[in-house]
Amino acid sequence: MTDIFSELKARGLVAVSTDETALQKALAEESLTYYVGFDPTAPSLHMGNLVQLLTAARLQRAGHNPLALVGGATGLIGDPRMSGERTLNPREVVEEWVAKIRAQVEKFLDFDGPNAAQIVNNLDWTSQLSAIDFLRDIGKHFPVNRMLAKESVSARLNSEAGISFTEFSYQILQGNDYLELNRRYGCSLQTGGSDQWGNLTSGVDLIRRVEQKSVHALATPLITKADGTKFGKTESGTVWLDSSLTSPYAFSQFWLNADDRDVVKxxxxxxxxxxDEIDAIEAEFTAAPHTRVAQKALAEDVTTLVHGRQAYEQAIAAASALFGGGELTGLDSSTLGAATSELPRGEVSTTQLAEGLPVADAFVASGIVKSKGEARRAIKDGGAYVNNVKVADQEQTLTSDDVLSTEAGGVVLLRRGKKTLGAVDIVG
Structure with missing residues (x-):
């Protein structure tokens, strides 16, 4: 066993816990069974869930036994949000999302060996409870005054929307999950985000009341950005772990664009x-921030963890190719589409292309120049490129040979100077 608790603290991953001394001792001396839960309230996990996945992986590597709970039952209810009541998803949708999230979780844990991980679904035991049994055997152990004190509940109670009994009961369901896992697997530690602390301690209290046992809970802090914006969000929305929702290219760019103030954290x-390796990267980065060595290490590590080495290398190749450092034609259609999707862009028709569309007109259509005259001056000065090939003639036209294939259709990449990129989509 290793002192994993001290490592978690050194990494900034301990926001609050039950008896810290007892938990640190247990983690150092025993092989604990622990669990972390994920509710299928969307078809994919997102960046915030990644903190919990990696915390679970660290605990397993330190010799502890993970239970990854996918909430087939709690996903039908939804944890109360500050902003208002959730929309209840159909059962068949939740069931589909359970399968998708289970597959994502399985990438991060080892299911072989002496401390092999197990996937569990709380629908297996919750669906067996009648309403009377739930109220008599579980509900009676939850003082309402303590339930009302939970931050998200109290906030909702003081709002115009209020809170339904359905969402109010969520913490009872999660508390019962911990009790069941303690009975079935000897689980004695639950981990989660600090925003889940009320739910985590509901299970600790329930086990103490029902089984007269002391168990543990550990909450990681919510990850924040130095500029005050929400972590895991971009202008185009949430950063998902599913490559069909957030491409590996966009995923790697999220990490490459990390603020200098955040990147070591x-x-x-x-x-x-x-x-100690991270400390060495920090020293190198502090001495020469312009090299962005820390951002490059971060993008490599996380993109490889989530999407695999090949996807990371394709994303880096795409980023290089956009700025003339590689062959655009060597990129697969999905990577090229993802790499160009965030660029300023316009549209030109296949008819315009067939008639011989001047390159200068394409630059105007993309939005990276304001006028045809400006585009012609860029060509004259040697600063205009089509698919990274310098445009030598102000009268040059686009042809079908210039069109690159993406999953969404055809695109032509345009560049002015070294860094100003745009694109035109070929439509019709």
């Missing part, structure tokens, strides 16, 4: 590199 949380 992110390395400690999201990379599995040893801390």
């Amino acid at each position: 992110y390395l400690k949380v999201f990379s599995l590199r040893p801390l």
